[in-house]
Amino acid sequence: MRLDRFLGNFDHLNRQAVRQHLACGRVRVDGQVTRDGRAEVRTFSRVELDEQLLQDGPGARYYMLHKPVGVVSATTHAEHRTVLDLLDEPAALPLHLAGRLDLNTSGLLLLTNDGHWSRSISAPGSRQPKVYRVDTEIDIDPACVEVFATGLYFAFEDLTTLPAELEILAPRHARLTLYEGRYHQVKRMFGHFQNKVIGLHRERIGSLALDPALAPGQYRTLTPDEVQALGAVGVSLTAAGSR
Ligand code: URA
Numbered sequence: 001m002r003l004d005r006f007l008g009n010f011d012h013l014n015r016q017a018v019r020q021h022l023a024c025g026r027v028r029v030d031g032q033v034t035r036d037g038r039a040e041v042r043t044f045s046r047v048e049l050d051e052q053l054l055q056d057g058p059g060a061r062y063y064m065l066h067k068p069v070g071v072v073s074a075t076t077h078a079e080h081r082t083v084l085d086l087l088d089e090p091a092a093l094p095l096h097l098a099g100r101l102d103l104n105t106s107g108l109l110l111l112t113n114d115g116h117w118s119r120s121i122s123a124p125g126s127r128q129p130k131v132y133r134v135d136t137e138i139d140i141d142p143a144c145v146e147v148f149a150t151g152l153y154f155a156f157e158d159l160t161t162l163p164a165e166l167e168i169l170a171p172r173h174a175r176l177t178l179y180e181g182r183y184h185q186v187k188r189m190f191g192h193f194q195n196k197v198i199g200l201h202r203e204r205i206g207s208l209a210l211d212p213a214l215a216p217g218q219y220r221t222l223t224p225d226e227v228q229a230l231g232a233v234g235v236s237l238t239a240a241g242s243r
Contacts, residue, residue: 007022007037007047026050060114061114065111067101098112098117099121130181131204132200133199148189164177164179
């Protein structure tokens with residue numbers, strides 16, 4: 001809903017008052033002063049007028065999970081345990097994944113019930129850096145560095161991958177930073193050099209690193225700052241579990 005309409009729904013705010021409050025910078029949406037009445041107010045947006053809280057979005061949830069190898073990035077699966085099975089949260093909570101990892105990939109995975117936030121992270125254009133540690137079957141060809149930085153052609157999608165940064169840490173071990181998330185992207189990039197990825201772990205998405213206190217299978221709630229930094233949108237957090 002538009003912000004001006006949202007404000008106008010309050011009995012004590014007529015149209016003129018709404019315009020004035022906006023113009024004077026007294027209204028904040030998700031912590032940001034918002035003067036544009038056309039700005040969007042979402043179910044999970046926090047809206048404040050001076051110190052008065054007009055809406056504290058109900059029930060927004062944001063988690064980081066240390067995904068273990070062998071667990072599927074899906075909400076249901078006939079054969080394997082899913083990441084949702086690792087969460088000790090009410091079954092009714094309609095959580096979904098903000099991006100996926102392959103069955104045999106471990107590391108940082110984000111779950112939420114805020115579709116706007118997850119889209120802003122996993123949308124192809126979001127350009128959030130995603131950082132992986134990669135183990136390969138044979139020595140990494142140093143030519144990978146330049147080829148990955150230039151971009152690789154993926155015939156199936158008919159596209160060239162965005163420039164990626166490869167740091168070779170040991171003959172068969174590297175850190176790779178991608179700015180997009182194509183299907184099996186890391187494996188396909190190394191596959192181009194006939195090198196098989198035998199271990200893959202996501203360390204970071206944007207400013208958010210996997211919390212080293214989380215063992216594989218553990219998760220925790222994101223802090224409001226983490227949510228805001230990643231989604232570039234605000235959040236109203238309510239108490240939520242972690243373990
Ligand atoms: N690239 C892959 O090949 N697999 C993942 O899980 C993530 C990125």
